[in-house]
Amino acid sequence: MTPLIALSGISKSFGPVQVLTGIDLVIEPGQVVGLLGENGAGKSTLMNVVSGRHRPDGGRMELDGAAFAPGSVAQGIASGIRFVHQELSLAPSLSVAENLFLGNYLSRRSGFVDRKAMRSRARTLLEAVGLGDVDPGLAVSHLRAGEQQLVEIAKAMVTRPRLLILDEPTSSLTPAEAGRLFALVRDLARAGTSVIFITHRIEEALANCDRIVVLRDGRLVSDQSARETSRDELIRHMVGREALFAYRGGGRPGAGAQPRARIQGLTDGTHLAPISLDVAPGEVVGLFGLLGSGRTEFLETLYGFRPHKGGSVEIDGTPIVLGSVAAAVAAGITLVPEGRKTRGIFPTHSVRRNISASSLARLSPMGFVRAGQEREETDRLSSDLGIRMHSAQQAITTLSGGNQQKAIFARAMEAKPRLLLLDEPTHGVDVGAKADIYDIIHQLAREGLSLIVASSELTEILAIADRCLVMSAGEQVAILDRDEMSEETILRHAFTRHA
Ligand SMILES: Nc1ncnc2c1ncn2[C@@H]1O[C@H](COP(=O)(O)OP(=O)(O)O)[C@@H](O)[C@H]1O
Ligand SMILES: [Mg+2]
Known part of the structure; x- marks a missing residue:
């Protein structure tokens, strides 16, 4: 089968900015292809x-196997390609039917505009995009944004395109409208x-496309069947991996001010030699060590979960009673332990x-749970954290x-902590x-939350x-500032007591 359209090595710059680099893409007739990528990727x-x-700076395109280089949108349309943009282009004061046929009036053999034919074709097109109830004579300005978007798509279909390109068509549609659009597609x-x-909606692409193509920084980085991805x-x-592991922080916010947490000589007397660390408000201290280096023991001692044998901890200048989880929690310390399966979740609950x-x-100040407040607080947190689920009622x-x-x-976060301790927070997650x-x-x-995050992954x-406390065999061996932190340096310190 000859592809409908084939791109090879397409590149495009705007001034000094290279926006597309070496794009190869083949679209077969009748194929539905999802195009994904972050904002600015070049879609x-x-x-x-x-x-x-736009004309490309490099590369070539073929349509039906023949060289294809449209010099204008009109030439593209003449070749059967319609691009429905995100921004609406309808004339608000004109009727729906007039908008549909703007530039493409249907005429009789005599050359006169055939209003009757246009009206009936308008009805068919509106029906197809799920706007069967809309009067073609109505001014477009009376329609909701989603309906206007659908008129825009109906307008693209007037010329019976062979390739229809839709740029984020569902962002202004209701779920029912989107469903109708997918049926049309x-x-x-x-x-x-x-x-x-x-x-931008990945699930939508997975459910409705045959193939999914991903652009990143102007390059095509993946092209797969929807079933296989x-x-x-x-x-x-x-x-992208580089972006995933890029440092997001901005140094030590609040450094120099009173520390959020002041830990001095904290020890459990057995596994843990005395540890001293200040954590600033809004600071993330990484806690690195090899297996058995005492990371978890340190966090658990700080949390009052293990007996301590000396040292002191202050939160915002107030000393806390060590060795008691209740006291730690009351002072604003919260621990998220490693291993959600064994210790983190209540599996039978929602x-x-x-x-x-x-x-x-x-x-539940009166002995029974205030369901409304529980719902409100937990819903806000699950949406803030982007928890993907059908309903908060489903089993975790x-x-x-x-x-x-x-x-x-x-x-x-529900416990509204001031110092959050995370032990291997991404262990086993995708x-x-x-x-x-x-x-x-x-x-x-x-x-402004302060965090200590234990991890066995240097990346x-x-x-x-923002800083890194390195432990080796139960001892604090280094506190590295951001500019001293590299995989090599951290690892070298981690091996100190193993040599
Ligand atoms: N006409 C233009 N002139 C200059 N820069 C542009 C132009 N169009 C797009 N860009 C730039 O090209 C990059 C890709 O933009 P775009 O193709 O709109 O990305 P996407 O649709 O994936 O969000 C962006 O950095 C954008 O600012
Ligand atoms: Mg865009």
Whole structure:
């Protein structure tokens, strides 16, 4: 089968900015292709090249196997390519029918405009996009944004395109309107029209496209059948490994002010030699060490979960009673332990109850839970943290590992902590959730929360930590500032007591 359209090595710059680099893409007749990528990835620009608005600087295109170089949008349309942009282009004071046929009036053989034919064709087109109830004589300004978007799509269909390109068509549509649009896209594809569909909604692309293509920084980084890829893989392609592990922090916010936490000579007398560390408000301290270096023991001693044998801890200048979890929690210290399966979740309970679990005392001052407040607080947290689920009522075990971990985060935030201790926060979660969790940590720190994050992954420490406390065989061996932190330096310190 000859492809409908084939791009090879397409590149495009605007002035000094290279926006597209070496794009190869083949679209078969009747195929529905999802085009994904972060903002600025080059999706619209690429489609502007295909549709004739922009001329590429390099590479070539073929249509039906013959060289194709449209010099204008009109030439693109004449070749059967229609690009429905994100921004609406309708004339608001004209009627729906007039808008549909603007520039494409149907005429009789005599040359006169055939109003009757236009009206009946308008009805058919509106029906097709799910606007069967809309009067074609109505001025466009009377329609909602979503309806205008659908008129825009109906207008593109007037010329019976062979390739229909839709740029984020569903962002202004209701779920019912979007469903109708997807049904239309399937009908068009069955009749041989190819559709390229730009969207930010990955699930939508997975459910409605045959193939999904991902652009990142102007390069095509993945091209797969929708059945063979997954949400998390697509996110990984969109975000990219480099970006995932890029340091998001901005030094030590609040450094110089009174420390949020002042830890002096804290020890458990057995596994842990005395540790001293100040944590500033809004600071993320990474805690690195090899297996058995005492990271977890340090966090648990700080949290009052293990007996201590000396040292002191102050939170915002107030000393806390050591050796008591209740005292630590009351002072604003919260620990999210490693291993959500064994210690983190209440598997028989809903997502909502898992989030509110540690705040039930506050949420039930009269002995019974204030369900409204519980719902409101847990809903806000799950949306802030981007927990993907159908309903907060579903059992937590039905969520993916990454989303379970976010629910545990949400629970920790319910306790409104001042110092949050995270032990291996991304252990066992997929890479998409990892990126989300790094973003959450960064956001919490920006809001002034102080964090100590234990991790056995150097890439993770480098992605999130403003400073790094390195432990070796139960001893604090170094506190590294951001500019001293590198995989090599951290590892060298971690091996100090192993030599
Ligand atoms: N006409 C233009 N002139 C200059 N820069 C542009 C122009 N169009 C797009 N860009 C730049 O090209 C990059 C890709 O933009 P775009 O194709 O709109 O990305 P996307 O649709 O994936 O969000 C962005 O950095 C954008 O600022
Ligand atoms: Mg765009």
